[in-house]
Amino acid sequence: MTSQISGLDARFALAQAMAREAGAVALDYFNRRETLVIETKRDLQDVVSIADREVETLIRARVAEVHAGDGFLGEEYGLAEGHSGYTWVVDPIDGTSPFVNGMPNWCVSIAVLHNSEPVIGVICAPCHDELYASASGKGATLNGKVLTLNPTRTIRNAVTGLGANNYVTPAFVGKMVESLLEAGGNFIRNGSGALMLAYVAAGRLVGYYEPYMHAWDCLAGYCLVKEAGGWYHPFPVEGEQLTKGSPVLAAAPGAIDDLRKIAGL
Incomplete structure (x- = not known):
């Protein structure tokens, strides 16, 4: 040890x-x-x-x-x-x-x-x-x-980060935006998934979801979110899986249930 x-x-x-x-x-x-x-x-x-x-x-x-x-x-x-x-x-x-x-x-x-x-x-x-x-x-x-996350922050009183790329269809992206808005949330996309995950850890965003992302984009942010008191959807890291893409979702405590439902995870 x-x-x-x-x-x-x-x-x-x-x-x-x-x-x-x-x-x-x-x-x-x-x-x-x-x-x-x-x-x-x-x-x-x-x-x-x-x-x-x-x-x-x-x-x-x-x-x-x-x-x-x-x-x-x-x-x-x-x-x-x-x-x-x-x-x-x-x-x-x-x-x-x-x-x-x-x-x-x-x-x-x-x-x-x-x-x-x-x-x-x-x-x-x-x-x-x-x-x-x-x-x-x-x-x-x-x-x-x-950094310590505030459990009273939800998708309805804070902002969620979303990401998208050409690994997913425009229809899928449109549906995830629609689902978030219908649930009472709002979103931003700044072009860097890693930075938006850091913003979740800092309490600037209440969560981040991207349906396809690579390990190098998300694992540092995942550690930050967890250590700040948040939750993340596990990324497959065994063997060749580490080099493949996977859905990425991280959230503050008050947004976990809503974002898991929106992401279907």
Whole structure:
């Protein structure tokens, strides 16, 4: 137990330091984004730049220097298996579309899995000078301030985050919006699922739902939400499932039942 705790502490400290460093690199690219070469992946809305790749390479290198036995899954370069029992799950820039279009709604997302659970979640939002940090049993913080969710907040007296992409049909997206509005809720979408999950942990949103999302987008936010006193729908992380997409839902205590019903989870 002692080695596991010290292992968690060391990785938590590293995750926070890397998030700040990677965030600074990404912010430098953001401030000169007109020089970036933008490429597309699945479709014209799914974009990537050298900034994404350099930030992921930086984080991979830092982890390899200190914890060479750890696994690593990044959005840009995929999964490298490890043998320590820990796996890092990283989105170097979540919200690349806002990033390349000059909007501040993007972040660096770093999670660590242990025994199939997200035990570390750190999200850096450089444009807002915000660092969200959480680790199993240690709570969640925003720039050092402890985050605790208010149980009186519901979908009817607060705002819910929604996400969508081309993995789901327009009709499905329309139905989930309709269901939320019919239940008395309202919603926002800012282009970064990871950042909206951090907002759930911070109490800015009462929940977040996206019908198809990847591990690198959600696991850091899941840890943050749990440590702030919220709930999340489990993400499948065993074997190849870790690289596949899955429904993502996280909620503050007062919104769990309503959002599970809306999402059908």
